[in-house]
Each structure stands twice: as C-alpha cells, then as structure tokens.
Amino acid sequence: MTNSKRKPTTPKSSETSTETKSATTDNVKLTTESKEEEQKKQEKTSPESNTTAQLFKICFGHELHNFNNLNSFTCWLQRPVDGAALGVFRMLFGASMLIDIAEERGGSQLDVRYGEPQHCHFPLFSGMRALEYPFMGCIYICMWLGALGIMLGYRFRCSCLTFIMCYWYIFLLNKPAWNNHSYLFGLTGTLLLFTQAHSYCSLDSWLQPQLRQPVPYWNYFLIKFQFFILYMYAGLKKFSLEWLSGYAMSSLSQHWVFAPFRKLLDGELIDLLLIHWFTAIFDLSIAFFMTCDRTRLLVTPFMIGFHLMNSRLFAIGMFPWVCLAEVPLFFGFSWPRRIRGLDKSTTMKVKESPIQGNPGFKAQLRSCIILFYCALQLFLPYSHFITKGYNNWTNGLYGYSWDMMVHSYDTVLTSIKIVDNDNQKVHYLNPYAFTEYERWTKSADMAVQYAKCIERNIHEDMERHPQNSPLTSTNISIYFDIWCSMNQRFQQRVFDPRVDLLKAPWSPFKQTPWSLPLLTELNHMRPKLKTIANEVLAWNNYSDVIFVADFPGLTLSNFIAPALFNCTLTILEGNVRYKSSNDEESYFLTAGKSIGLESNATHYVTTIGQKPASYLYTYVNRTMQEENIQIDDDGLTKDRPILPLWKEFNQRIANYQQFLTHLANCVLYLLYDVPIPMSIRERV
Numbered sequence: 001m002t003n004s005k006r007k008p009t010t011p012k013s014s015e016t017s018t019e020t021k022s023a024t025t026d027n028v029k030l031t032t033e034s035k036e037e038e039q040k041k042q043e044k045t046s047p048e049s050n051t052t053a054q055l056f057k058i059c060f061g062h063e064l065h066n067f068n069n070l071n072s073f074t075c076w077l078q079r080p081v082d083g084a085a086l087g088v089f090r091m092l093f094g095a096s097m098l099i100d101i102a103e104e105r106g107g108s109q110l111d112v113r114y115g116e117p118q119h120c121h122f123p124l125f126s127g128m129r130a131l132e133y134p135f136m137g138c139i140y141i142c143m144w145l146g147a148l149g150i151m152l153g154y155r156f157r158c159s160c161l162t163f164i165m166c167y168w169y170i171f172l173l174n175k176p177a178w179n180n181h182s183y184l185f186g187l188t189g190t191l192l193l194f195t196q197a198h199s200y201c202s203l204d205s206w207l208q209p210q211l212r213q214p215v216p217y218w219n220y221f222l223i224k225f226q227f228f229i230l231y232m233y234a235g236l237k238k239f240s241l242e243w244l245s246g247y248a249m250s251s252l253s254q255h256w257v258f259a260p261f262r263k264l265l266d267g268e269l270i271d272l273l274l275i276h277w278f279t280a281i282f283d284l285s286i287a288f289f290m291t292c293d294r295t296r297l298l299v300t301p302f303m304i305g306f307h308l309m310n311s312r313l314f315a316i317g318m319f320p321w322v323c324l325a326e327v328p329l330f331f332g333f334s335w336p337r338r339i340r341g342l343d344k345s346t347t348m349k350v351k352e353s354p355i356q357g358n359p360g361f362k363a364q365l366r367s368c369i370i371l372f373y374c375a376l377q378l379f380l381p382y383s384h385f386i387t388k389g390y391n392n393w394t395n396g397l398y399g400y401s402w403d404m405m406v407h408s409y410d411t412v413l414t415s416i417k418i419v420d421n422d423n424q425k426v427h428y429l430n431p432y433a434f435t436e437y438e439r440w441t442k443s444a445d446m447a448v449q450y451a452k453c454i455e456r457n458i459h460e461d462m463e464r465h466p467q468n469s470p471l472t473s474t475n476i477s478i479y480f481d482i483w484c485s486m487n488q489r490f491q492q493r494v495f496d497p498r499v500d501l502l503k504a505p506w507s508p509f510k511q512t513p514w515s516l517p518l519l520t521e522l523n524h525m526r527p528k529l530k531t532i533a534n535e536v537l538a539w540n541n542y543s544d545v546i547f548v549a550d551f552p553g554l555t556l557s558n559f560i561a562p563a564l565f566n567c568t569l570t571i572l573e574g575n576v577r578y579k580s581s582n583d584e585e586s587y588f589l590t591a592g593k594s595i596g597l598e599s600n601a602t603h604y605v606t607t608i609g610q611k612p613a614s615y616l617y618t619y620v621n622r623t624m625q626e627e628n629i630q631i632d633d634d635g636l637t638k639d640r641p642i643l644p645l646w647k648e649f650n651q652r653i654a655n656y657q658q659f660l661t662h663l664a665n666c667v668l669y670l671l672y673d674v675p676i677p678m679s680i681r682e683r684v
Contacts, residue, residue, distance in 0.1 A: 153202020
C-alpha cells in the first residue's frame with residue numbers, strides 16, 4: 001500500500017532533465033555553428049572588403065552586407081522604423097500643394113486657361129483633351145480636397161489617389177507648363193500613396209489608433225531616393241562646359257542676396273564662382289553629405305540657406321519649401337516625438353526591432369518593384385536618344401531631365417505668318433492669341449500642336465462668322481519665324497521659316513528636319529560678344545546692341561522703329577547681301593564691314609555663301625533718352641523692395657481669392673446654371 005501511493009516523480013524528473021539537456025545541446029550546436037559560419041565569413045572577407053564596408057557605413061550610414069543579395073536587401077527595406085518624421089513631411093507636403101494649386105497649377109487663372117473654347121493646350125498624348133471650364137473647376141476641387149486630405153492625414157489613400165489623378169491629368173495636359181519641380185511634386189504624391197505616412201499625426205491615426213504602428217523603412221527610402229536623384233542629377237547636368245563657363249545665369253550677382261559677397265568679389269566673379277561653380281558642386285554633393293552622419297549637421301545650414309536664396313532669386317513657387325520639408329527626413333525617424341517630449345522607450349523599441357530573416361514572396365516582389373522604379377528614375381534623364389523628336393537645342397522635354405537652370409533664353413522676335421493659298425495673301429497673327437505659354441517657341445512638337453490648333457480655330461471662326469474673316473478659304477499655310485538666344489549666344493532662328501507647319505513631318509522617335517540646330521560653332525565668339533556689349537553700353541545710358549546669326553539662304557526682315565536712331569549694321573563673320581525698303585540698290589557686305597541704317601524702314605539681310613553669317617545691330621533709344629529713364633548701379637529699379645514678403649503674402653492671398661471664386665462659379669453653374677463671368681483674351 002505504501003509503495004503504491006508513491007508519486008512517480010523520479011521518472012518524470014529524468015525525462016525533463018533529458019529534454020532540457022537535449023535542448024541545451026541543440027542550442028550549443030546552433031550557437032557553435034553560427035559562430036563557425038561567422039568565422040568562415042570573416043576568414044573569407046579580405047581587409048580590402050572590410051575597409052570598403054567601413055567606408056560605406058561612414059558615407060551612407062548602413063551596413064554593406066544589407067545589399068549583398070535580394071534577401072538581405074528586402075530585410076533592410078522591410079525593417080520597422082518610427083513613422084513620425086514621415087508624418088511631418090506628409091503634412092508639410094500637403095500644405096505646400098494647397099498653395100501650389102492656386103499658383104503654378106493655374107488655379108487662379110482657371111478662366112484664362114480653360115474658359116475659352118479656342119484656348120490651345122499642348123498635351124503629351126494627342127488624344128487628351130481639356131474638359132469644359134465648369135468640369136475643369138471640379139477637377140481642381142478634387143485636387144484641392146486631395147491635398148487637404150494628405151495634409152490632415154484623413155482617408156489618406158483616397159486623398160492621395162484623388163490628388164495624383166487630378167494632378168497628373170493637369171500636368172500631362174499642358175507640356176509648356178512643365179518644370180522639374182512640377183514633375184517632382186507628382187512623383188512625391190505618387191510615392192506617398194504607397195506609404196504609411198498617415199501613421200503619425202493624422203486624423204486617420206486619431207480615429208483608428210491601430211494605425212499607430214511602425215512603418216517599413218522603404219517608406220522613407222523611396223522619398224529620400226527621389227530627392228537624392230533630384231540633387232545628384234541637377235549637379236551632373238551642371239558639370240558641363242555650358243554651365244561651368246558661366247553663361248547660363250547672368251547678372252544674378254546684382255541681386256540683394258549677394259550683397260555681402262560684393263564686398264569681396266566683383267559681379268563677374270560672383271556669377272562664375274558662386275552661382276555656377278559652387279552651385280554645380282553643391283547640387284552634386286549635397287545629397288551625399290546629408291546622407292553621411294558625420295557631415296549632416298555641417299552641411300544642413302548650407303542646404304537651408306541654398307533653398308531660401310532660391311526662393312528669393314527665382315519665381316519657382318513651392319519648390320524650395322518642399323525641399324526644405326524633406327530635409328528633416330535625414331535626421332532620424334523619431335525626432336518629432338523627441339521634440340514633443342514623448343516617452344523615448346517607444347522610439348527605442350522601434351529602433352531595436354529585429355529584422356526578419358526570411359522575407360516572403362510579396363516582400364521580395366515589393367523590393368524588385370522598388371529597384372525597377374529606382375532604375376527607371378536613373379535612366380529617364382538620359383533617355384533622349386530614344387525620344388529624338390523632343391530634342392531641339394536641349395534634349396527632351398523640360399521636367400524629367402533635371403537640368404535645372406542650365407539654360408536661359410532671350411527671345412526677341414516671334415512671328416506667325418498665315419498664307420491664304422487661294423490668293424497668296426499674307427496675314428500675321430498675334431503669337432499669343434490662343435495661349436499664354438511661351439515654351440512652344442522652342443519645342444518642335446509643341447510648335448506643330450500650336451499650328452494645328454490655330455488652323456482649327458480659324459476654321460471655327462470662318463464657320464461662325466464668315467463675313468468677318470480676312471481669309472477667303474480654309475486652304476492655308478502657317479509659318480513660324482522665331483528668333484531666340486540661349487545662354488548669351490547670338491540671336492538665331494529656332495525653326496525653318498520656309499516650312500509649312502501644317503504639313504511638317506514630326507515623330508517622337510526621329511530627329512525633326514525643320515528644327516534648326518544651335519549654332520555651337522560660334523561659341524568661340526561669346527567672349528567677344530560680351531566685350532562688344534560692354535563697349536556699346538558704355539556709350540551712354542540709352543545705347544544697346546543685338547547680336548544675330550543666320551543660316552545660308554535665309555533673309556532677315558528687320559523694321560527699324562522711329563524711336564531708334566544712330567543704327568548701324570556690322571558684319572562679324574560670313575557674307576551677307578543688304579537692302580533697304582527705301583532703296584532699290586543692294587550691297588554686298590563681308591566680315592568687318594559696317595553700314596548705317598535709317599529709321600522707320602525695313603531692312604533685309606540675306607546670308608549668302610556656304611556657312612552661317614554673324615552680325616550685330618547697334619542703336620540708341622530716343623524714347624528712353626527723352627524720358628530720361630535711369631537705372632541704378634545694380635541694374636535694378638530704385639524703388640524695388642529688398643525683401644517683399646508682405647507683397648508676396650498679399651499676392652498669394654489674392655491668388656487664393658481668385659481661385660476660390662472660380663471654383664464657386666463652376667459649382668454654381670453646374671448646380672443652378674448661374675452664368676460664369678469670363679475674362680476675354682485680347683487677340684489680334
């Protein structure tokens with residue numbers, strides 16, 4: 001009886017002991033194997049690779065082994081981090097877009113851009129069309145609501161989707177309005193759609209506390225990579241002879257922001273060293289310095305100062321402020337929580353979260369998509385060998401190329417000639433009768449679009465008011481004669497003025513034969529042009545000079561206004577034939593020859609020979625002399641304010657008032673059929 005009552009503790013204890021020993025043995029084996037594997041890896045790793053890994057860690061703040069293979073890269077992208085900094089960027093970006101919609105997106109000019117049926121648009125795809133004005137107002141309302149939802153973090157996915165759909169539609173509808181930063185805004189909004197940027201400081205996270213979770217690191221990586229590309233490629237495009245020679249940006253040294261530097265350097269050195277050389281080095285290197293932990297704090301003041309100066313120098317909308325909003329993304333993930341004084345333990349838990357060792361198929365697929373996107377953004381700025389039809393003096397359409405401020409233009413003449421082929425009568429049209437944009441004057445694809453839009457509008461006018469039309473038929477030809485200078489070169493033609501653009505061939509994948517090339521063979525004369533210009537401008541306060549280059553066989557018709565006197569034509573290179581409308585005799589002029597020109601007459605200069613001719617006009621403006629118009633030493637008007645912040649603020653308020661008025665007019669028209677007051681474009 002006594003033995004039967006004993007508990008069988010000994011056998012159970014031995015079993016537990018055996019299991020514990022086996023588990024311990026297994027753990028020891030795993031630990032030993034892992035140590036042996038690490039030792040083998042260390043033995044295989046050369047000192048050179050260790051040095052490379054350390055250098056990579058210093059420069060980019062990440063371990064090199066995270067990029068050894070797809071699994072490591074996926075684990076690196078998928079690791080959870082605090083979403084606080086991303087949430088702050090989301091709010092600032094949304095706020096910037098709310099302002100941008102009323103300004104660079106044209107919200108304050110809705111009636112001008114979309115209110116006239118004959119207004120010409122320049123879509124990327126020929127099948128795209130602008131909606132009627134009231135419905136375009138609805139598009140802007142949706143885009144505005146989307147930007148507001150992004151800023152507040154309310155129904156974040158829906159808000160992002162609404163914003164980017166409207167944004168890209170308006171963006172693709174008007175190529176002349178493309179800018180690098182417009183392209184950047186669209187990309188950033190698209191990237192935010194796939195992130196969890198609403199996990200911090202958003203209405204969504206307030207209404208749904210379960211959203212307050214760490215976010216995968218790739219949420220940060222994508223946006224930081226996009227801005228990295230922005231800076232790096234802007235620097236690469238500036239490391240060219242065109243930019244480093246100092247011809248792209250001229251006279252910026254006279255701006256008040258460079259006043260401290262003018263005490264040490266003259267204007268030419270400021271233009272060359274600071275504006276061109278320093279900017280090229282800054283754009284190329286700043287993203288690397290911001291990524292490196294050891295240099296981040298040192299270069300941050302330069303980053304902030306650079307964008308603040310740009311906001312004063314150029315009318316580039318919200319671009320500097322969006323770039324400034326992105327700067328804090330380089331300063332860790334949880335800095336907003338530290339500023340708010342929240343518990344740091346939460347941040348530490350997020351930072352110390354383990355990286356998953358076996359990412360699933362979806363995670364690896366996501367990594368491949370991210371790599372494809374990065375490769376695409378690296379490729380597009382140099383893809384102009386494919387889209388040859390968009391190449392003219394510069395490669396590709398402005399925007400995705402990131403060639404920011406590399407090219408400056410000075411257009412002195414834009415002429416649109418319409419020929420009635422039934423009676424050969426010539427008519428001239430106001431170049432901006434059907435558009436407020438200017439970039440069509442320098443792009444062959446947009447020139448063709450504009451010519452066809454003009455033809456369509458002329459046909460509609462003849463159908464509606466045949467008795468008021470100066471044309472006798474719809475059988476017309478349209479010719480563009482545009483004179484422009486790029487980066488302080490000669491004024492020259494952009495397109496062949498003998499080609500009828502209604503019949504001109506154009507393909508996105510072939511060079512445009514009627515688009516005249518930039519006369520780069522005359523680049524060696526640019527220093528001479530600058531010297532001559534300084535001499536002429538030194539004559540008095542009312543003298544000026546224009547440098548012209550033309551192609552063989554073409555004739556320049558130049559009317560000298562009565563307000564101009566002491567006009568002279570001087571040949572620099574090549575041979576020309578000169579004739580005045582008041583004189584039947586022609587003159588043959590060669591390099592070095594000059595001839596006086598009478599005012600209130602048309603003068604014809606024909607380039608003869610096998611090579612282009614270059615020449616210059618000098619004149620004195622009688623109107624400026626009589627009115628005694630003076631310019632101060634800085635080249636600026638004396639009454640110009642130094643820091644017109646209050647004026648800019650009032651202008652933004654006025655733009656928003658106009659924008660909201662347009663939206664209200666559209667809604668009232670659609671709901672209650674209230675007539676919309678329209679602005680009338682003046683056409684000649």
